[in-house]
Amino acid sequence: MVKANPALADLPLRPELVGEEPYGAPQLDVPVCLNVNENPYPPSGAMLADMAQAISSGVYHRYPDREFLRLRTQLADYLGHGLGPANIWAANGSNEVMTHVLGAFGGPGRRMLTFTPTYSMYPEYARNTHTEYVTAPRRVDYTLDASDILLAIARVEPTVVVITTPNNPTGTTTPVTVIAEVLANTDAIVVVDEAYQEFARDPEATALSLLADHGNLVVSRTMSKAFAFAGGRLGYLAAAPAIVDACRIVRLPYHLSAQTQAVASVALRHADEMLARVDDLRATRDELLRRGPQLGFEVVDSDANFVLIGRWADRHAAWQQLLDQGVLVRETGPEGFLRVSAGTPDEMAAFYAALARVDAPRMGE
Known part of the structure; x- marks a missing residue:
């Protein structure tokens, strides 16, 4: 008999x-x-008013548009590269998008391969879809090349490969040429997670340019980061229509x-305004890198809107000392x-x- 509580x-x-704990940054x-x-810069008052108007004119006693074709068309127009609504899928954050991909192409007896250190939610996506989670290490500078990826694919035989760039x-990137070589040499579904692509020094260097030639490519994006829309919870992918149908x-x-x-x-109708601060955030990132x-700190060169800084012998002590001063950063990534x-x-x-x-000792001191 199960207890009442x-x-x-x-x-x-x-x-x-x-023994598992729910995911979550503090x-x-x-x-x-x-x-x-x-993105720390909120939408303007005028933009929020437009959003409020859109919500107030909505229909809520009926189910929403199950296929959300209008939104998919807008997302395709935003991405360009000749994409149409049939190439686009969206969900409540890129987390749910990835769950759909693994729900369709992962599962019992199948493997997801990715390259560490990387996003801490990936193993949870795999676990929740009963997909075996397998990793291979990045290089010492946290980059990847095609030989690294293809050797791991040959060893693991995954059905889904995730490359985060x-x-x-x-914050390190994987060149489009590397991704093209991988796609030419595997039948696995290759997910290129470009959640931070708008912050890259060359945002046009995107795997979207490969979609027309590779039916096993999925490019994942989000509106939570550069778009200043984290509270809106909208992630999306671009892929061949058959992959969208699988989702x-x-x-x-x-x-x-x-x-x-x-x-x-x-937000998409006003993309220019929503993305207006991206250049400022790139400059802020570059200033931190300098x-x-x-x-006297070590940093990892970044193309995203964040930077790894260290190395501390006890990074938790450094994290706590920053927090004690009212500054919350993330204790994640490589040791230190x-x-x-x-x-x-x-x-x-x-x-x-x-x-x-912060007086926490650093490595080597």
Whole structure:
């Protein structure tokens, strides 16, 4: 008999979930949040008014458009490269997009391959879709080349390969030429996760340019980062129509609410405004890449809106000392590093001031 107020141990939990903790970066009420790679500049009042108008004119006693073709058309227009709505799929964040991909192409007896260090949610996507999660290491500078990837594919025989560029948490990129060589030499579904592509020094150097020639390519994007739309929860992919149809098979009915579709549509209509601060955030990232070494820290060159900085012998102590001063960064990535998101000028000034007061020992001291 199950207790009226059971503990997890009292429930018939799936065995692979025993001992697991829910994913989540710390959500703390502090003055400076530089831990989850958001765009720190909110939409304008006029933009918020447009979103409110779109929501207020919506229909909520009927189910939303299950295929959201209008939104998919807007996303295709935003991406360009000759894409149409049949090439686009979207969901509640790129997290759900990846779950759809693995729900369609992963599963029992199948493997997902990716390259570490990388995004900490990937193993959870695999676990939740009963897909075996296998990794191969990146090079010492956290980059990849085609030989690294193809050797791992030959060894692992995955059905899904995930290449993250710019990579989270390192910010390093994988050239389009490398991705093209991989696609030419595997039948696996190759997901190129470009969540931070708008922040890259060359955002036009994208795997989207390969879609016309490779039916096994999926390019994943999000509106949560550069678009200043993290609260809107809209991730999407571009791929061959057959891959989109596969995602349609495994999605839950009406998975995108009418509200989500409405506000995402407004954001896309005003893409120039939503992306207006991307150049500022690139400059902020580049300043951190310059100042970090000047202050005696090691940094990893980044093409995203964050930078790894270190190395501390006890990075948790450094993280805590920053937090004690009201600055929240992320304790993730290679040993000894902390990941710092690009913030507003005031936020970065607070970060640099707090960093100067951190006395946690660094490696080698």
